[in-house]
Amino acid sequence: MKVGILGATGYTGIELIRILSKHANAKITYLSSKHFESQLISEVYPGLSGFCDKILEGDDFKKAVAICDVIFSTLPHELTFEVGKMVIDAGKKLIDLGPAFRFDDFNFFKKWYGSNVEIEYDKYHKVYGLTELYREKVKNSQIVGNPGCYPTSVILALAPVLKNRVVVDKNIIIDSKSGVSGAGHEPKFSNLYSECNENTKPYKVAKHRHIPEIEQELSKIMEQDVKVVFTPHLVPMTRGILSTIYCNLESDITLEDVYDLYQEFYKNDYFIKILKPGKYPSTKSVAGSNFCQIGFEIDERTNTLIIISAIDNLMKGASGQAVQNMNLMFGLPENKGLDVIRIFP
């Protein structure tokens, strides 16, 4: 496949290049950047030298769509909508790493992302790209709205218990922690070393724009309205998301039952690793890989099920999952180019 990456120099763009430059079926054909136009990507990121030495072109998105089979967009949503239209007209494929195509209801998107864009949203035949839940739809889709990083960690962790209705309440408490690369490469005061190092800080408490995405998908899984209380935290690490989720459990369910239920739910999913009772995930245990680890515990005094999931935000939380989706869209094995072990230590 000829691949174009629009917004190639950001954190998710460079991660796409890292994966795709070693992918046997992909040929990186167009890379865009606003700030680094006309430079070699391997001059901007010397670590790519010998692997990807392409020139960064500007924002000739029409050309990108014309010469590529599949486009990955990491651009702001206004631009991605324009690219979406070009992709549809040209009969090509688009995988968007941003939020533009994740929502069923466009008004929800506009409200939470503060957007005034007016488009015919229903004309974009898109699928929510959480691969394990939408695999068959992804295979036949033209546009994939790749999920947000926090939603990936949360929805994968909750899907088995909501689908099987073993939790009794519909208000679920989620505490997530993210590494700083989750915020992208644009310099911001709050992401300076001296603000993040040796510091852990909550942000956008109960207001984060991933709340509607999480609720949309959990409500579909449970077939009723699910609400979440979501608190994200920035922690002093580069990559990784750890989500700890609390929900009330039906009585009489043991930890072994929960383990069996998760094993069964994800029995055909290469990238989901269910940990045996007593073992818990950590961000390092998935760093640099496309795996999601899920573990759990039951607090018997309160009958609370505590689910813990870990992903690498740039891999399963973004570019890894995007390539997983690309593989499916082109009839390739899902783990092609992604079958790597975490980095140690």
Ligand SMILES: NC(=O)C1=CN([C@@H]2O[C@H](COP(=O)(O)OP(=O)(O)OC[C@H]3O[C@@H](n4cnc5c(N)ncnc54)[C@H](OP(=O)(O)O)[C@@H]3O)[C@@H](O)[C@H]2O)C=CC1
């Ligand atoms: N970081 C993460 O862990 C995750 C990110 N996402 C989402 O993916 C998307 C990309 O994230 P990330 O890679 O971290 O972001 P970055 O800020 O690191 O990169 C953004 C990229 O978009 C390009 N860009 C930005 N504005 C414009 C513009 N007006 N015209 C042309 N190009 C532009 C930049 O180009 P240049 O600077 O070269 O001009 C850069 O290559 C976002 O929507 C983000 O929310 C989703 C999941 C996880």
Ligand SMILES: CC(=O)N[C@@H](CCC(=O)OP(=O)(O)O)C(=O)O
């Ligand atoms: C650590 C950090 O700042 N993370 C980002 C992740 C959001 C993101 O990726 O959001 P969209 O894909 O929906 O744009 C944040 O909380 O805004």
